[in-house]
Amino acid sequence: MQIRVKCNCSDEKCPEWAIVELQGVVESQSNIGDQIHDLEIGKLCCSSSSSSSQPRYTFTVGYHELSGTKVYLKKPLLVLKKKVAEDAAALPEFPASSTPELEVIGIICQKILFKTRPKALISSTVSILQAIFKLLLLNFISSFIL
């Protein structure tokens, strides 16, 4: 059996796809269920970094913030789509009518990779409360010792 890998992209210009890769899994809240279509996952920001020439990317998902970089893939990934050939007439060497074939529909040369663990975002009001609480606690402890 032979499966042809076809490519209709003319003059070496395949549509370029993108990858956002992160560690672990993104889970939606339980009340959303399966209705995840059109649901926002997060916000991708490109921040200019002072030190290195490479821009840093941050991806905010819920209360978690990821930071990562854009990576050029050493070996590009081709996006293939399984198809059942309809235009068998165009390929006289492969007369079988239902031969499956693969079509190259895109190429991926770079991805935005978040390879570190997520950092928790703590809203400012919470941290102020915590600070006050800690202050009280410290005072309490120090008075106790003295």
Place this chain on the structure above:
Amino acid sequence: MEVEDKELRGGAESVLNLAQGSSISIRYHSLFGDYNDLLLLEADEAFLPDILQNRVTIRGQTNEEAVLCTPSATYAMKSVGTSNSVFLIPPGKPILVSVNDTCSDNKANPSAVTEEVSSIIKVASTNMELVLVAPSLDKLKSLLHERPYKLNEDLEVESRGNVGLYRWHDLLEQIQASEQELKDGLKLFSAVEIDGFWRVIDGKTMDEILSMVLNNSILQGWPLNALKEDEVVSVLETDGYPQKIILHCLETFGIMVEGSDGKLWSLDEKKVCLHFALVALGGGMMKLDIFLQKWKHSVPSGMQADLKMLEGEVLYEKLGFETWIHAFRASALPSSPAMRFAALFRERSKWEWKDLEPYIRDLRVPGLSLEGLLIKYTRRTQPSADVEPIFSASVGDIPENYVHQWYTKDMFMKAYSRFIKPIPGEEDWPHEDHAPSGPPTCNVLPGRPRK
């Protein structure tokens, strides 16, 4: 097609070309799904031109592991999984530079105040990796030997039809090899195309035609190093041999030399002598001196039989004072290294290097040298420095068998399969202006300190 393109728009450009200081919302596509018909294939730069010019084919029967063939090379396809979430973002229309341009793709979310949106269509958990492999030519050999060509086969009962016969495109369907490798393989097994079918010629037929050529050379006074093709063909054709087979015989045993008057063939001494050696040996074992006598008698005059010609074709065995010889052809052994070594160690449990080398020198495994093969499949023992090393079968185990299952990837994945909540660490503690609290001061009490 048009519709599909529109639906699969995701705005990859805007993600990849995200300007510094700007942001984009990433969301699930309205058509987000499993998309099992989408595959990711990792492709070498060297291999891209072949893909783009439609010269790549995936070959394999349903019970075989698929391989991917370019015109000249064969690659195994390995599926590689990842525990990361790989979000695939389909290409989108070119993003306009103006900041307040709104992307029309996702109008469903009214709360979005962002100007640009990218959508993910699929979470890819695996991609295919390509590993260069040797073509599976053993199958080609067995297919070709299903029905070798015999003289006068047309006179046989004509009931078999085309069973066991293969055309070029039948072979392409069946054999997991690139076209170039298949061509080389057919040459290696000295197959010839007869009436559109690729055939190997039966040994007896070859023997018969070779003897006819040699006999006629004596009768007609042809020099063995310059046989005129026209003469040979015309004489043998009158004896009823098909032209194609005569030419194939000349090609198998000789080398073509362009002469001034037509094509000339020079018979190769080694090939002809080897043929007679195998005929003389037959199938069984023979005492060496008897064999030599028989062999030297049978080779055509003017050719010198030499035992060196039989490297990789015969094995010697010492039984008492006698040396015995029997045929053991490297070309008859399987071409995959594991099977080759298994066959070799079935024949003999211990091999010396000089005996072993002719049987393994044709092994070609991408990315592994002959040394590597020896380390993988054999155990080398050398009792003392002045003795030739001996190769015997290795235990043939995989190292994974000796590692505790706790160190396997499966276990690792299991251990971290549950959700781990990120917790605020030291850097998230609130900072304050107080002097840092030190250790309590030590009050020295009166009196002599205790020991």
